[in-house]
Amino acid sequence: MSAAASQSELRLVVLGRAGAGKRSAVSAILGLQDTEEGTDVEVIQECSKHRGEAAGRQLVVVSSPSWFTSDCDPNDRRQHISSFIALSSPGPHAFLLCVPVNQPAEGEAKALSVLEELFGPSAVSTNTIILFTHTEELDEDERLEDYLVTWRKDLKELVGRCGNRYHTLETCGGEEEERRAVEELLEKVEESATQHFSCPLYQEAEEKVREKQEEMVRETRGEDSQMSPTEEEMEAVREEAERSIGDLDVDVESIFPCDSVSPSSPASSFLWVWWEKLTGWMRQLPKMLRREALLGALVGLFVGGPYGGMMGAAVGSVATEVRRRHTQKKK
Structure with a gap:
């Protein structure tokens, strides 16, 4: 990639859990047709890179699988991290x-904590924007x-960690x-980041990509060629070089220690079963007297520990929202 091209384009990395709306976000940003719009299941197995233009800007949008969840295989996680870093390099x-x-x-x-561990605090405080999805629920x-x-202090806290930057691409118009x-x-994006984000991991990735580009150009020319690669030759093999990058020096073990409770563990599976049952009961029994704060406290007490506290707070918050919506609809 030439220095001029690198400076003239905006590079965006789209992250989120499965079903969070990553595919729809990429489609909206680049003006593409989302062929599976409206589906609840969204599974992205590999990192993807798309180029396009919007609002007079050249864009590169990289989308990644949900590598930050505890149930992601460590080998897959390292590969996903290395891939999305290389594809969005420099x-x-x-x-x-x-x-x-x-x-x-x-x-x-x-996820925000993991980004801070990987890239440093500024990756979140300066270079992350919360992109709210499924706003049709409002x-x-x-x-x-x-x-x-009013209703979601947990989401408000996420926004605060990102310098109060948030947005939604979902409109009614x-x-x-x-x-x-x-x-x-x-x-x-341009207001918060006048320059692209950089850190040791991205510098390592860019160095490896450049080395791979030069190697590929030499192979095309023949090993005897002594001429330095031109920028045009380097650019022609750029994306192939990015996709060839293997594991970067990511300390996966320290960033993702064996969680005491993970989504794949029996304890966590049990918690999520209860979460679904609780919200299901509230939907099915709207006339039942609901003490939302008590419900959250009971869940926190039952689970115990910091995780129980977070789970209880989430249950109480969503229970309150469900009750408020039902009350409004009856009026």
Whole structure:
């Protein structure tokens, strides 16, 4: 990649759990047709890289599987991390963390902590924007800002960790409003990051990509060629070189220690079963007297420890929201 091309394009890395709306976000940003729009299941097995143009800007959008969850295989995790870093090298202008407004935020809070461990605090405080998804769950006349402040302090805390930067690409209007939403997002990216993000991991990735580019050009020319590769030759093999990068020097073991409770463990599976049952009961029994704060406290007490506290707070928060919506609909 030439220095001029690197400076003229905006690079975005889209992150999020499975089903968080990463594919729809990429489609919206680049103006692509989301062929599976409206589906609940979103499984991305490999990192993907897309180029396009929006609001007069050249864009590179990299989307990654949910490597920050505890149930991700360590080998897959290292590969996913190395891949999205190489594909967004020499560094992104923003990490976009897709966050569903209708789910507890414990997983996303962990994702931000992982980004800080990988790249340093500024990766979150300066270069991350929360991209809220599934906003169709809000009432028709309810503003996202009011919802966060009034009902979802857990989501508000995520926003605070990211320098109070958040956005949504989901609109009720037509194409013009959708384009405006994308333009506003890109403006927020440029306001918070005048230069692309860089750190030792990205510097290592860029060095390896450049070395691979030179190697590939020499192979094409023949080993006897003594001429230095031109920028055009280097650019022609850039993406292939990025995809060839193996494991980077990522200390996966220290960043992702064996969690005492992980989504794949019996204890965590048990918790999520209870979470689904609790929210299911509240939907099915709307006339039942619900003491939301007590419900959250009981869950926290039952589970115990810091994890129980977070789980109880999430249950209480979502229970309150469910009750409020039901009350409004009856009026």
